[in-house]
Amino acid sequence: MPMLADPSQRYRPFKPLPFTERTWPNKQHSKAPIWLSTDLRDGNQSLANPMTNSQKLRFFSHLIKLGFKEIEVSYPAASESDFNFVQDLINNGDIPDDVWIQVLTPARSDLIRKTFESLKGAKNAIVHMYNATSCLFREVVFNADQKETIRLATTHTQLVRELAEEYASKYGTNFRFEYSPETFSQTEPAYAVEVCEAVKKAWLSGQGSTWGDGRKEERIIFNLPATVEVSTPNCFADQTYSLTLLEGQVEYFSTHISEREKVIISLHTHNDRGCAVAASELGILAGADRIEGTVLGNGERTGNVDLVTLALNLYSQGIPPHLDFSDMFSVIDTVTECTGLPVHPRHPYAGELVFTAFSGSHQDAIKKGFEALQKRQATGDVHWELPYLPIDPADVGCTYEAVIRVNSQSGKGGIAYIVKQAQSLDLPRRMQIAFYKVVQAISEATGRELSVQDITDALRREYHVGGAQFDGRIVLRSYNLTDSVTDGTATPADSESGPDRQRTLTAKVLVDGVVRHISGTGNGPLSAFLNALKSGLGIDLSVREYSEHAIGGGSDVKAASYVEVIPPNADAKDKTQGGFWGIGVDPDITGSGLRAVLSAANNAIGKSELKGTAFENDEKKLNGMQ
Ligand SMILES: CC(=O)SCCNC(=O)CCNC(=O)[C@H](O)C(C)(C)COP(=O)(O)OP(=O)(O)OC[C@H]1O[C@@H](n2cnc3c(N)ncnc32)[C@H](O)[C@@H]1OP(=O)(O)O
């Protein structure tokens, strides 16, 4: 059946609360909520193949490692394996003293009794009872009116209360109670408050205990589920904030519910509209103290709210989340291996691609951002501010290698970043443009992403650096430099010569594997070498641009030089006209300059059809190459 031209025939819009006095939109997050992981209950119940005992145990240990202090471990009445898992955790001493396990039960006396049995011997336990309160469920599922629904909740709350007292005195367990008006997001707000008030009264009216006196560990938890997400997140926050509308006045749940200090407001959001994170965040602004969800968002249908995203969203605002995701890879391994579900490559903070830029302008901005960051860090400013990356990938255990990856959408900045990271070569800007064209051609031809190795090899091939297999047609074997006549006109590229020196260079080179001895003079080593190439091999080139930098430090320091050469008929000033680039790396600055010149010369002749061991007769072709 096609989609309806007029969907209002089938779907009714959500009716928002008529608020004018809401203040939560002006608030900001300032601390982490209390977290509860329901991976082993809501997460588990949604799996086609529920977790085995050992998978649950592995998951539980990981949750403890991440820092969870409240973990819903089971729906013990569901099956023997759910029941036994709770008993195993207790009997094997797997639960740290400061951790509360939580178990879920419906408001059914046989199932509540079974649930308490599963908790025998526990130190700290939260009994979580639910019944659905929305009109649809009252009418369709329970065939009960509003009063009967409240009675279902209160009579079973009293039973939980009695059993909690009995099991506390028998086993010394610290019990807390959580009540969920299931389908809260679809329940009439005033009625949801009425149910919660009645449940609170039933829970607090028990005999002979201090429950509910406001001490943190004993407060009743009202868990407000968006069992199905049916509205925009601001409506859910309003529902959280205000549950009663009396005589036309807005009363706010988080400030006006009686004995607010005895209540923890918890949220349990699902992701049907894809807004569970937003709904939880706005719900916290609206007064919630606690969040239930799962690590990476597994759960019924589109999932529960993802606690990784929520926690790291806080972290990115400078708020300690009190959950430790610094080893995200082990989190991903645990979740995927236990649930059998993959993690989407774009999943916030955890996906394989979320810190990666393929597109050129993003890469360029990130590269510049890293350079600026390094400068700021050198002045002691450690604040993270980097284009396109809201947090430092290193904080969640990622390396910077994945930050920039290259395909046909990439630009010079990203490619230069990879060359710098992988080979410590800081290509000058115009050389970046030249090398970008080389990489772009490969990427277009192969139609795939290029690895760091692909780019490294391309650079080596193009500029004849990095080993004998990348040598060009001319190879420098040895050279000797001597002072010669002086004329006082050194070029910048020859700056180390000084203004009053002229140098003579003799070099042994291999040309297509044949030994040749060449010599030339110039104001410095580079011009002497260019002169030698011209007089010895007929290769007439001059330098248009030269730069250098050190690589490393101490006794291992090397020099990297970059040279652009042009043939005699090229305009030295019009830099849009193509030259030929070369790279030289050598422990000695003169050596690196000479190698860069030879690299550029090889690049020049490699792009012509010169052949044989001498180039004298091919000068014309070289001149015509641009
Ligand atoms: C939104 C949530 O995630 S809620 C949690 C859902 N999780 C699960 O259901 C997983 C575990 N559940 C189970 O294993 C089973 O459903 C059991 C063992 C709890 C119950 O099994 P059964 O007794 O066979 O009942 P069934 O699964 O058909 O449940 C429906 C019955 O429970 C009633 N019921 C459903 N929810 C509740 C509740 N919260 N409180 C009281 N009764 C409830 C229904 O009205 C229905 O009653 P009826 O048989 O009189 O019409």
Ligand SMILES: CC(C)C(=O)C(=O)O
């Ligand atoms: C039992 C409740 C909290 C639940 O899982 C839901 O409504 O999604």
